[in-house]
Structure formats: structure tokens, C-alpha cells
Amino acid sequence: MSYELVFEVERGDFETAGGASRKIKKTLQQLGISSKIIRKVSIAGYEGEMNLAIHSWGGTILLQVEEKEIILTIQDSGPGIPDLHLAMTEGWSTAGVEAQRMGFGAGMGLPNMDRNADHFEIESKVGNGTKILMKFFL
Amino acid sequence: MKLSRVQELLEAVVLSGESHLDDEVLTGFGCDLMSDVLCFAREDAILLTGLINKQVLNTVDMANMNSIVFVRNKMPSEDVIKMAQEMNLLVMSTKYILFEACGMLYANGLKGAHLR
Numbered sequence: 132m133s134y135e136l137v138f139e140v141e142r143g144d145f146e147t148a149g150g151a152s153r154k155i156k157k158t159l160q161q162l163g164i165s166s167k168i169i170r171k172v173s174i175a176g177y178e179g180e181m182n183l184a185i186h187s188w189g190g191t192i193l194l195q196v197e198e199k200e201i202i203l204t205i206q207d208s209g210p211g212i213p214d215l216h217l218a219m220t221e222g223w224s225t226a227g228v229e230a231q232r233m234g235f236g237a238g239m240g241l242p243n244m245d246r247n248a249d250h251f252e253i254e255s256k257v258g259n260g261t262k263i264l265m266k267f268f269l
Numbered sequence: 270m271k272l273s274r275v276q277e278l279l280e281a282v283v284l285s286g287e288s289h290l291d292d293e294v295l296t297g298f299g300c301d302l303m304s305d306v307l308c309f310a311r312e313d314a315i316l317l318t319g320l321i322n323k324q325v326l327n328t329v330d331m332a333n334m335n336s337i338v339f340v341r342n343k344m345p346s347e348d349v350i351k352m353a354q355e356m357n358l359l360v361m362s363t364k365y366i367l368f369e370a371c372g373m374l375y376a377n378g379l380k381g382a383h384l385r
Binding site: 149 | 306
């Protein structure tokens with residue numbers, strides 16, 4: 132089994148944000164993945180999608196379903212995170228008023244992605260953007 | 270507890286997903302911060318919140334939660350109701366504030382839906 136899907140997420144689009152995560156959830160349900168794993172992928176993917184809408188200049192979510200794992204790669208082209216250690220700290224956030232109005236921007240997104248994924252990697256460079264790789268073992 | 274009992278206790282108006290009123294719910298989570306719902310709420314719980322935007326529906330969907338009650342007489346836009354209908358999600362609205370609504374459900378046997 133090998134399956135791949137790419138979704139684009141636009142900056143600041145809180146009206147349609149979440150659409151990619153809903154499609155990812157439906158796809159995984161159709162592939163017969165267990166609901167426990169779908170929940171972890173859905174939550175981590177949705178946190179990533181909201182982060183793209185809130186913080187990035189726009190980016191992509193790549194879903195790969197392999198025989199033994201599901202891989203989510205969330206990537207943007209900027210602005211990048213100056214201090215990754217701070218960004219991974221629960222409660223620390225730079226999100227604006229609009230995100231907070233939606234119930235986000237509490238500084239829980241990245242730590243929650245890390246918590247739900249079996250493997251979590253983040254790399255970021257100011258000016259270049261951020262890439263998050265998450266693996267969920269089947 | 271049946272969701273129809275939740276509706277009765279909270280004197281709630283059903284906005285979508287009426288066919289789920291016969292379903293059971295065991296736990297509840299009251300919160301206006303969707304980030305915390307995604308971190309701390311257990312699946313299959315009912316969410317009580319004062320936020321009424323589309324991201325509340327997405328949060329409940331991603332976290333496999335049961336249904337939503339909007340508190341403080343909050344009424345979402347037609348767009349949000351339509352999205353809830355398309356998702357076949359039970360959504361209600363009650364006049365009670367979050368504290369009262371949670372208290373009534375807890376006093377009638379619903380437990381807290383915390384993960385830890």
C-alpha cells in the first residue's frame with residue numbers, strides 16, 4: 132500500500148482552513164486505517180494546517196500512507212521561526228488576534244503535534260521557512 | 270446519558286444533526302480555547318463552548334468528539350449551521366452560561382472528558 136496526496140494552505144484563510152485535514156481524515160477512513168491512529172494524524176495535521184494559516188506565508192501538507200507508517204510533511208516558505216526551543220514551549224505563541232478569536236494561538240500547536248506523532252522533526256530558518264515531518268506508525 | 274436528555278436539561282435549540290438525539294454521551298468538555306480541546310479532550314465527549322465559528326466544528330471532527338452545545342445564547346451564522354448539517358453533527362444552543370450548563374450536566378451524571 133502506498134498513497135500520496137498534497138494540499139495547499141493559504142495564509143490567513145481562516146474560512147477554509149481545516150479543509151485539508153477533513154480530506155485527510157476521510158482518505159484515511161477510506162483506506163481502513165484504525166480510528167485511534169486517524170485521530171492522532173487528524174489532530175496533528177489540523178494543528179499544522181492552522182499553523183500554516185496563522186503563521187506562514189502559505190504552504191503545503193503532504194500526506195503519504197506507506198505499508199508501515201503514515202507520514203505528514205508540513206512545509207512553508209516563510210517567514211521561519213527564530214527560536215525553535217521557545218516555539219516548542221507550551222503556552223508560548225506569536226499568533227495574532229484573529230487566530231485567538233478562532234480559539235487558537237494558545238501556544239499548544241507544536242507541542243501537541245509532537246505529542247500525537249510517533250516521530251516528530253522540525254527544522255526552520257528565518258527567511259527560508261519551516262518544515263515539519265511527522266510519522267505515525269501503523 | 271442520551272443527547273435528548275442533554276437537550277432537555279439545557280433547554281437547548283437543535284441547530285443540526287437531530288437524528289443523533291437518541292445517541293449516548295458519557296463525558297463532557299467545556300472550553301472556549303480550541304487549542305486546549307485538541308490537547309486535553311477525550312474523544313466521544315460533548316463540547317460546550319461560547320465560540321461559534323467553523324473551526325469549532327473542525328476541532329470536534331478532528332478530535333472525534335460527539336456533539337456541540339453553544340452556550341450563552343450564542344447563535345452561529347447560517348454558513349456554520351450548513352457546515353454542521355453537511356458533517357451530520359449534532360449542534361445545539363442553550364441560554365445557559367458555560368458554568369451553569371456544565372454544572373447541570375455534571376450533576377446529572379456526565380463526567381469530565383479529560384485525558385489525564
